[in-house]
Amino acid sequence: MVQKQSTTRESDADISTTGVVLTAETPGDALVSLNIDATADASYALDVSPTGDAGDWFDGEETYDQADVDDPQDIRDTFIAGDAYVRIRVTDVAAAGETADITIQQAH
Numbered sequence: 001m002v003q004k005q006s007t008t009r010e011s012d013a014d015i016s017t018t019g020v021v022l023t024a025e026t027p028g029d030a031l032v033s034l035n036i037d038a039t040a041d042a043s044y045a046l047d048v049s050p051t052g053d054a055g056d057w058f059d060g061e062e063t064y065d066q067a068d069v070d071d072p073q074d075i076r077d078t079f080i081a082g083d084a085y086v087r088i089r090v091t092d093v094a095a096a097g098e099t100a101d102i103t104i105q106q107a108h
Contacts, residue, residue, distance in 0.1 A: 006106050012099040015042045015090050022102045023087040025052065030108040032086065036075040038100035041066045043092035044075070048083035057087070066092060081106070 008024035015021065015038060026032065036044065046062040062079070066072035088102055 024104040040094035040098040041072040052085040
């Protein structure tokens with residue numbers, strides 16, 4: 001079976017305010033790799049949606065709380081995404097001016 005890969009990336013995303021920092025469309029049943037490389041500690045949530053429409057998101061499918069992860073400035077996770085859309089939200093902010101490089105890679 002031939003696999004395709006795709007990447008969605010946001011460089012220097014502002015993590016000093018709460019809200020969505022990156023959204024990616026997936027074909028469903030994709031192997032997804034999440035990488036967050038931040039300049040300071042922050043907390044994040046991974047949300048999923050079948051349509052990507054506002055109000056159609058399941059918030060907090062996975063959470064990355066800075067108090068619970070080994071290194072909140074270097075978060076790595078891999079999972080199977082069954083939904084068509086995934087997004088990353090900042091839920092607990094860093095100081096003003098702090099940023100993160102966020103990458104969502106998919107194999108499908």
